Amino acid sequence: MQAYINYTGSFLPGEPVDNNDIENHLGLVNGKSSRLKHKILKANGIKTRHYAIDSQQKTLYLNQQLAAKAAENCLDRAAINPEKIKLLSVATSQGDLVLPGFGSQVQAELGMQDVELFSSHGICSCSMMALKNAANLIRLGEHKRALVVASEMPSRLFKASRYEACAKAVDFNAEFLRWMLSDGAGALLLEDTPKPGGVKIEWQRSFSHADTLPVCMSVGMPKGSTNPEAGATWQDFSTYTEAEEAGALLLRQDVRLLDNIVKLGVEGFLRLLEEQLVAIDEIDHVLCHYSSDHFRGKIFELLKDSGSMVPEEKWYTNLYTRGNTGCASIFIMLDEFLKTQDYQSGDKIFCMVPESGRFNTAYMLLTVN
Amino acid sequence: MTTSKKESLNPIAQQCLQSLIGIWLGFEKQLNRTEIIRKLQQGVLTQSDYQTLLLNLRQQVIEGSRWISRAASSFDRDFSDIRSIVIGHAKEEHKDYQMLEKDFVAAGGEIADIQSASKNIGSEALHGYMMHKSSEANPVGLIGAMWIIEGLGEKMANEWAGRIDELLDLPQSATQFMQYHGENDDSHMEKLYAMLNRVCTSEAVTEEITTTAKVVARLYALQLDVIDYE
Numbered sequence: 001m002q003a004y005i006n007y008t009g010s011f012l013p014g015e016p017v018d019n020n021d022i023e024n025h026l027g028l029v030n031g032k033s034s035r036l037k038h039k040i041l042k043a044n045g046i047k048t049r050h051y052a053i054d055s056q057q058k059t060l061y062l063n064q065q066l067a068a069k070a071a072e073n074c075l076d077r078a079a080i081n082p083e084k085i086k087l088l089s090v091a092t093s094q095g096d097l098v099l100p101g102f103g104s105q106v107q108a109e110l111g112m113q114d115v116e117l118f119s120s121h122g123i124c125s126c127s128m129m130a131l132k133n134a135a136n137l138i139r140l141g142e143h144k145r146a147l148v149v150a151s152e153m154p155s156r157l158f159k160a161s162r163y164e165a166c167a168k169a170v171d172f173n174a175e176f177l178r179w180m181l182s183d184g185a186g187a188l189l190l191e192d193t194p195k196p197g198g199v200k201i202e203w204q205r206s207f208s209h210a211d212t213l214p215v216c217m218s219v220g221m222p223k224g225s226t227n228p229e230a231g232a233t234w235q236d237f238s239t240y241t242e243a244e245e246a247g248a249l250l251l252r253q254d255v256r257l258l259d260n261i262v263k264l265g266v267e268g269f270l271r272l273l274e275e276q277l278v279a280i281d282e283i284d285h286v287l288c289h290y291s292s293d294h295f296r297g298k299i300f301e302l303l304k305d306s307g308s309m310v311p312e313e314k315w316y317t318n319l320y321t322r323g324n325t326g327c328a329s330i331f332i333m334l335d336e337f338l339k340t341q342d343y344q345s346g347d348k349i350f351c352m353v354p355e356s357g358r359f360n361t362a363y364m365l366l367t368v369n
Numbered sequence: 370m371t372t373s374k375k376e377s378l379n380p381i382a383q384q385c386l387q388s389l390i391g392i393w394l395g396f397e398k399q400l401n402r403t404e405i406i407r408k409l410q411q412g413v414l415t416q417s418d419y420q421t422l423l424l425n426l427r428q429q430v431i432e433g434s435r436w437i438s439r440a441a442s443s444f445d446r447d448f449s450d451i452r453s454i455v456i457g458h459a460k461e462e463h464k465d466y467q468m469l470e471k472d473f474v475a476a477g478g479e480i481a482d483i484q485s486a487s488k489n490i491g492s493e494a495l496h497g498y499m500m501h502k503s504s505e506a507n508p509v510g511l512i513g514a515m516w517i518i519e520g521l522g523e524k525m526a527n528e529w530a531g532r533i534d535e536l537l538d539l540p541q542s543a544t545q546f547m548q549y550h551g552e553n554d555d556s557h558m559e560k561l562y563a564m565l566n567r568v569c570t571s572e573a574v575t576e577e578i579t580t581t582a583k584v585v586a587r588l589y590a591l592q593l594d595v596i597d598y599e
Contacts, residue, residue, distance in 0.1 A: 212401035214411050226411045256532075257410075267394035270387065306390035307383040 003135035003146075004369060006198035007189040008335035009074025012322060013061055016048035017182075024055040026178065027160025029170075036172065040179040045293025049182035049323025051155045059156060062096045067151035068109035070185035070328075074147070074335075078189050082112045085189075087137055087146035091120040091130040091327045093154070094219075106149055116143070123217060123357035124289060125206060126150075127186075127327035128364065132204045134190050144192050151185035152326040157219070157251045162244075169223040169247020176253045177217070180291060182323035186331025197338065199349060199366040203277060206362035207268045209260075216257040216356045222246035226254065258356060262298045265354035266306065268361040273308060278365050280308055284347040286315045287337060289329045291356070293320070310350070316341060329353075343368055378562065382569035386562075388579045389516050396517060396586035397524070403593040409529065414536050416477055419543070423473045425596045428488040430546075431466045432496045433518075434459055440503035440511050448507050451567065454560055458515075468546040475543035491592030498588060502581060509568045512561065513582030517589060519557050526551020 017025055019041050023033060052061040061069075067090060075082060088107055095102035101119035116137075120130040127150030134146035158178045163170050194200060214226045220234045221227075223246065230236075237243035272278050290296050296317075303309040318336045325332055330353050343349075349366040378386060400406050405422055408414040437459040444452040473483045488496065502508050525547035533544050542548075568574055 209398060212398045263394050263397065267391060267398075270391035270394070273387075274391065302390070306387045307378075308387055 001139045001141050001192055002194075003138040003190050003192065003201045004194045004198050005188045005201060005334075005366070006191045006195040006369075007074050007078040008331070008338055009070050009072070009077060009187045010185065010328075010332045010335040011066055011069035011073055012050040012184045012325075012332070013052040013066060014050055014054065016321065017051055018048050019046075021055070022049075022179070023160075025051045025053050025057065026155065026158045027057045029160045029163045030167075034175065034178075036175050037179055040176060043292060043294040044180055044324070045296075045320055046180075046323055047320050050184055052153050052183045053155050053159070057159060061153070062105075063092060063094070063151055063153035064096055064102065064105040064109050066153060066183060066185040067092070067102075067106045067149045067187075070151065070187040070331075071106070071110055071147055071149050074187035074189050080145075080189070082110045082147075085112060085145050085147045086115050087118075087134060087143040088112055088115045089118040089120070089130040089134040089146055089148045091122070091127040091148075091150040092152060093121070093123050093126065093326055094152075094157075096153075102151075106151075112147075122327070122360070123355050124291070124326050124329065125353045125355035125357075125360045125362040127331055128204060128206060128353050128362035131188065131190075131201075131364075132206075135201050135204065138190055138192050141192075146190040147187065148190060148331075149185065149187045150328040150331050152181070152328045153183045154181040154251065154326065155183050157249075162250065165244050166247045166250065169245070169250065171223065173252045173254055174223070174247060174250045176255055177251050180253075180324050181251075182325060184322060184325035184328050184332055186325075186328045186333075186335055188331055188334070194369040196369060198369045199338070200369060202365040202367055204362065204364040205268075205272065205277065206360060207264075207271070209264055209359040209361075213257060213260055213359050215254070215358050216260075217251070217253045218357070219251050220248060221252075222248045253356070258295075259298070260359060261354045261356045261361075262295055262302060264359055265299060265352065265361050266302045266308075268354075268363060269303070269352065270306060270308060272363060278348075278350060280310055282348050283310050283350045284314060285337070285341070285343060285349045286310050286352070287330065287333050287349060288315065288317065288352040288354075289333065290317070290319070290354070291324050345369065378566050379569060381572065381575060382562075382565040385565055385569050385575040385578055388575065389513065389582055392513075392579060392582045392586060393517065393520050396520075396590065399586065399590040400593065403590060403596075405593055405596050409532060409536075412532075412536060414533065416537050416539075419476050419533055419537060420473060420478045421596055422593075423469055423476065423478070423546075424483050424486050425489050425492070425592065427466055427469050427473070427483055428486065429492040429495055429592060430469055432488075432492075432499075433465070436496070436499040436503045439500065440508050443503055443506060443508050445507060448509075448568075451509075451564060454564060458557075458560075465546065465549070468549060472543045472546050475539065475541055476537065477539075489592060489595050491588060491595045495585070495588040495592055498584060509574055510577040510581035512564050512568065513578040513580070514585040515561060516578075516582050517585045519561060521589070522550030522557075
C-alpha cells in the first residue's frame with residue numbers, strides 16, 4: 001500500500017502585510033518603531049506576510065479556525081465532505097488552548113465524526129511528523145484517507161504589549177522572531193490511490209540532534225537561560241505576571257546557535273545521498289523551508305562545497321510573499337507549488353524542513369502522479 | 370603543483386570532498402556531545418574548565434609537529450610535490466604549543482602544570498595512530514587527518530575563541546592559540562583541495578583518505594571526552 005497527497009489547500013488570513021505595515025498589526029513597543037526591524041527584515045528577505053490580527057491589533061481568528069479554513073480549502077478541491085475522513089493528523093507549535101490537544105479542537109471546528117486523532121507538537125518540522133504518521137497509517141491499510149493540517153498563529157506572541165510587560169527581558173534574541181514569523185495554515189488530503197495532479201510520498205526521514213546542542217528556539221525560560229532548570233520555567237513562577245516580567249513567555253531564538261541548522265540540514269542530505277534514498281540528478285524540484293534568505297545563501301554554499309548542489313533554478317519557495325509560517329510553511333509551499341508551477345508526471349520533488357527549535361531536520365521525496 | 374579551487378576538482382576528488390564534508394559535520398556533532406564542549410555551548414564553561422581544556426590539548430599539539438615531519442619523510446620522489454607542502458605545514462605549526470602555553474598562563478594556570486602534564490588516553494590513541502599512519506609509504510590518507518585538524522582550527526577560531534573570551538571575561542585574551550588557526554585558513558584549505566585533486570586518482574585513495582578522517586575525528590573527540598577521566 002502507498003500513500004498519495006492528492007489534494008492540497010491553504011489559508012492565509014487577511015491581506016498581505018508589507019514591511020512598512022507590520023507594526024500597525026503587531027503594535028509599536030512603547031510607541032516607538034523598532035530599531036532592529038530593518039536589519040532583520042533585510043536579512044530574511046520576506047516582503048509580505050499575513051496576520052490573523054488586523055491593523056487595529058485586534059485578533060480576528062483562532063489558530064484552530066485557520067487550520068479549519070485550510071482544511072476546507074483542501075476538501076473543497078477534492079469535493080469530499082469532512083465526515084468521509086476518519087483520520088485527522090494535525091500539527092502546530094501552539095494551539096489556542098494549552099489543553100486539550102490541538103487535534104480535538106480542529107476536529108470540532110470541521111465537524112468531523114468518529115475520527116482517529118493525532119496531534120503533533122513541535123516547531124517547523126512537526127507538520128512532517130503529522131504527515132508521516134498519516135502516511136504510515138494509510139500504508140498499513142488502517143485508513144483509506146487522511147486529512148493532515150498544519151497551522152500557526154505566532155502573531156499573538158508578538159503584540160507590542162508583550163514586550164512592554166517585560167522591558168528588561170527584551171534583547172535581540174527576544175525580538176528576532178517578531179520580524180520572522182507570521183500566521184497561516186496548510187492542509188493535505190492523503191489517499192491510498194493516486195489521482196492526477198497529486199504526488200506519491202516515496203519516503204520521509206528525519207534526524208533529531210537535541211543531544212548535541214542546547215535549546216535554540218523556545219518559549220518558557222526567563223532571559224539568560226539556555227536550558228530549562230527545575231523550578232525556573234514559566235510554570236514555576238508564583239504568578240504568570242512574574243513569569244511574563246522575567247521574559248519567560250517571550251518567543252526567543254538563540255541566534256548564536258542558528259548556523260548549526262545549515263550544517264545539520266546539509267549533513268542529513270549527505271546521509272540520504274550516501275544511503276541512496278535520493279540522487280542529486282533525479283531531483284526535479286526542491287522545496288526547502290529555510291526561515292530566511294540569509295540561510296538560503298549559506299545552504300547553497302555548503303552544498304556547492306560538498307558537490308551536492310541541486311541547480312538553483314530547481315529551487316522553489318514562497319517564503320518571500322507568504323512569510324515564514326513555522327510548521328505550516330512546507331504545506332503552504334507545496335500547495336502553491338502544485339497550483340502554480342510547471343511540473344510533469346514522474347517529476348521528483350525533494351522537500352526539506354530544517355528546524356532550529358532544538359535541531360531536527362526532516363526530509364521527504366515526492367513523485368508527481 | 371598549483372593550488373586548486375574546489376570548483377575545479379576532478380570527479381573522484383569531488384566525491385572524496387563530499388564524503389569529507391559529511392564526516393566533518395558528523396564530527397562536529399560528536400564534539401558537541403562531549404562534556405567540555407557542551408559546557409561551552411551552554412555558556413557555563415569556567416576558567417578552570419578552560420585551563421583543563423588547554424592542558425588536555427597541549428600534549429597532542431606538541432606531538433602534532435612530529436607526525437607531520439615524519440609524514441613528510443614518508444613521501445617518496447613520486448610525491449615530492451606533496452612532501453613540499455607537508456614540510457611547509459610542519460614548519461608553520463611546530464611552535465604552536467608555545468602560544469597555547471601562554472594562553473594557559475593568561476587563563477590563570479601555572480606554566481609548570483601544563484608543561485609537566487602527561488597525555489590523556491585519547492591523545493595517546495590519536496598520537497599513536499598518527500605516528501603509525503605517518504610511517505607508511507606515501508601516507509595519502511593523512512590528507513583526511515589534515516582535513517579534520519584544519520577544520521578544527523577554523524572552528525576554534527570562528528566559534529570557540531570569541532565565546533571563551535566572552536565567558537571568561539579576563540583582562541587579556543586567553544585564546545591566541547585558537548584565534549591564530551583562523552588566520553591562514555583560506556590558503557590552507559586551497560592547499561588541501563590541491564592535494565585532493567592531485568592524489569585522488571582512484572576510489573581506493575578516496576577510501577584511504579575518508580577512513581583516516583573518520584578515525585582521526587573519532588579519536589580527537591575521544592581526546593576531549595576523556596578530560597578528567599580517572
